[in-house]
Amino acid sequence: MKAHVYVTLKSTVLDPQGQTIGNALRKNQYHGVTDVRQGKYFVLTLQDSLDAADAAAEVERIARDILTNPVIEEFTYRLED
Amino acid sequence: MKAHVYVTLKSTVLDPQGQTIGNALRKNQYHGVTDVRQGKYFVLTLQDSLDAADAAAEVERIARDILTNPVIEEFTYRLED
Numbered sequence: 810m811k812a813h814v815y816v817t818l819k820s821t822v823l824d825p826q827g828q829t830i831g832n833a834l835r836k837n838q839y840h841g842v843t844d845v846r847q848g849k850y851f852v853l854t855l856q857d858s859l860d861a862a863d864a865a866a867e868v869e870r871i872a873r874d875i876l877t878n879p880v881i882e883e884f885t886y887r888l889e890d
Numbered sequence: 891m892k893a894h895v896y897v898t899l900k901s902t903v904l905d906p907q908g909q910t911i912g913n914a915l916r917k918n919q920y921h922g923v924t925d926v927r928q929g930k931y932f933v934l935t936l937q938d939s940l941d942a943a944d945a946a947a948e949v950e951r952i953a954r955d956i957l958t959n960p961v962i963e964e965f966t967y968r969l970e971d
Contacts, residue, residue, distance in 0.1 A: 815931050830932070834952060841948040844935035850896050851911070854925035867922040871915060 810855045812868040814876055814886040817848035822881045851876055864888055891936045893949040895957055895967040898929035903962045932957060945969055 818824050824846050831845040853871070855864050865888060872884045899905050905927050912926040934952070936945050946969060953965045 817931070817933070827932075830956075834956065837956065839948065839952050839956070841937050841940050841945070842934050842952065843937055846933040848931040848933065850898070850929035850931035851908075852898070852927040852929065853923050856922050856924055859922050864922065867920065871920050871923065875911075875915060875918065875920070 810857065810859065810861075810864055811889045812851075812853040812855060812864065812886055813889065814851040814853065814868065814872050814884055815848060816851070816872070816877050816882050816884045817846060818881055819883050849876070861888065891938065891940065891942075891945055892970045893932075893934040893936060893945065893967055894970065895932040895934065895949065895953050895965055896929060897932070897953070897958050897963050897965045898927060899962055900964050930957070942969065 827845040827847045830847065831842060834842050834845065853868060855867070859867065868886050868888070872886055873879070877884045908926040908928045911928065912923060915923050915926065934949060936948070940948065949967050949969070953967055954960070958965045
């Protein structure tokens with residue numbers, strides 16, 4: 810089973826890296842984009858012995874305790890068989 | 891409309907950053923995870939004037955030309971109203 814974890818800055822936190830990418834896009838004639846936010850993306854491969862509930866609990870603990878800085882970031886995740 | 895773009899290393903490319911995270915997880919007693927791959931995640935806000943086909947074309951061009959290094963990375967994306 811795989812878990813896809815998406816970590817993003819909270820919407821109230823400035824994202825200068827995303828702004829820089831957005832400015833670069835506009836300078837390169839990509840005018841369809843009004844805003845860019847950058848985040849992190851993790852693909853965790855889980856042991857086959859875990860059932861869906863255990864996997865969700867383990868992924869949530871990992872995302873909350875290790876992959877995310879709770880002061881400025883938040884996460885979502887998705888499990889995939 | 892928003893576009894979620896996920897950039898990952900090709901599966902044939904080593905990911906030392908992901909391996910380091912995986913090792914740290916095991917050292918911290920998270921034994922449910924056998925492998926970690928790290929990628930990048932972008933949320934692009936698109937102009938409302940774009941229809942779905944134009945948006946998909948614009949996002950594909952941006953992901954291919956700007957956000958991804960085609961030698962070692964690949965991307966997927968998802969549009970959201």
